[in-house]
Amino acid sequence: AWGRSGWGFGELVRGYTPSDPTRYALRGLNLSRQDDGSLLVNALLLFGLEGLDPLELERRRQEAALEAERVVAFLREKDPLLFGTARLAQVAPLLYIRESRHLKALYRLRAEEVLLGKDFPDAVALGAYPLDGQAYFPGETPYLLGTPAPYGVPFRTLVPREVANLLVVSQAAGFDSVAAFSARVVPLQMALGEAAVVAAALLRLAPQAGLERVPMGTFQELAASPNALEALRKRLLERGGRLSSREKGRAETDRPGYREAVSLLRRGLFAGPYYLKGTLGLSEPILLGDFLANLEHYYRAKGPEERLRVVLKARELYREELHKPLRRPLLNQILQALGESPLPGEGGVSRGEAAKLLSRLLP
Incomplete structure (x- = not known):
């Protein structure tokens, strides 16, 4: 609380x-x-x-x-x-749609750009909320993919590719579904709403502001103009906006499993605890609960049912270990129950190793 x-x-x-x-x-x-x-x-x-x-x-x-x-x-x-004395006064006038369609924008914000805290030259707001998502199926384990380093949201994510005179500010903007796990939240959307209003004012006043010799006619033109974007960001900063952060993420591009981890993350299949901030944590041990959550999410959506039953049974039998590092002998028991080959080696299982394994198990 x-x-x-x-x-x-x-x-x-x-x-x-x-x-x-x-x-x-x-x-x-x-x-x-x-x-x-x-x-x-x-x-x-x-x-x-x-x-x-x-x-x-x-x-x-x-x-x-x-x-x-x-x-x-x-x-x-x-x-x-x-x-004891509670009563229902009313319900919200509209349902909160956590996930549906997303805008075909000039730029699509990716999950790894959120998690690793990417900065953008046209960033008009700053986000940092955890990558969490609710169940898509009854009984499903919620999604948690780690906590981002502060990341910029490009103005281009608000601009449709083809429709003029429109900016889209909501969780339906140009975000990947997993990126929207973080970018959906109200404080960030308020900042993006302010950026959209300032952009609209700049577009209307462009000739007087001296941004372009020829007035810009569309938001697409504004998004392509370095001078206009500089003016937009300057006005947002003057209004108290935060567009960058000294805190940076750690990409780990040289670690084994990086490519597989990014691919899994984009699909919501590379779970990570809150304390993994701004990193995929490829050298960290993977937790049993995170490993099983990835399998569960995939098998609930894709099947087969037999594999889902194995995963759910493992969660039940080893619920006291869900927040502990996955032991290799236990992993190999699970793989055997799934009809898969064991993972060779000794000691614990790193998140990088798990990424390579999951990439094979969850095509």
């Missing part, structure tokens, strides 16, 4: 049974106390939505309101001291 906010409470929500487990799940609570004493709760996950159908989204929102009533009743019974 911090101030008037709190998060976690995994034990509190354990035991909740949704009305339809294929459509709903209750995750750990994110809480925020308001000035009037009410409590905002972010915890209910919805599965199987079509993010571009407004009628379906509204129907599912209304159905989710009924599920929220069940959640409140569960919390009242589970912890009467905290929630």
Whole structure:
């Protein structure tokens, strides 16, 4: 907890049974106390939505309101001291779509550029939120891919390739799906929104500002003009924006497994703990839970079901070791159960070794 906010409470929500487990799940609570004493709760996950159908989204929102009533009743019974008098006041007017489509922008921000803290000459905002994602399937382990070093978000990610007079500011901008795990958050989107407004003003006032001899007509032209981008960044800095950081990531391009790790990361299949900041951690030992999470995410989406059962059974049998380094003998037991050849060598398993192995297991 911090101030008037709190998060976690995994034990509190354990035991909740949704009305339809294929459509709903209750995750750990994110809480925020308001000035009037009410409590905002972010915890209910919805599965199987079509993010571009407004009628379906509204129907599912209304159905989710009924599920929220069940959640409140569960919390009242589970912890009467905290929630004994709680009632559902209202639900959000819109569902928060965590992931759907992304803009075909002039530039697409990649997952490794986020994690490793890449800077860009046209950066108009700075992000650093962890690369985390919620389950895509009921019962799935959440995604955690590490904590980025501060990274720049290029102005080009807001600019469509073909549509004029439009800037896109949201998690649907020009981000890879995994990059959006971090870039989606509200503080960064607020900074990008300010950058978009300033860019629009610059485009309108370009002749008077002396940016170009011939007035620029589109955001695409602005994005291609070093002078215009310099003016945009200067104005953002004058308004208190942060566009760069002294803190840098560590690329490890010379480490074995780098190429495989980047490819896996882009697919959301190279899990890493929060404490791995700005690095793939290829020389670090891989944790058992991270290794199994990568397998689980892939097999839930692609199959086969038999392999998913092996992974879930391993999580159950070795749950006390999930946050510990993966032991090579245990890894080879898992590989044998999957019908795969053992990994030769001795000692622990590095994340670089795991990347090369996972690249073979998860084509």
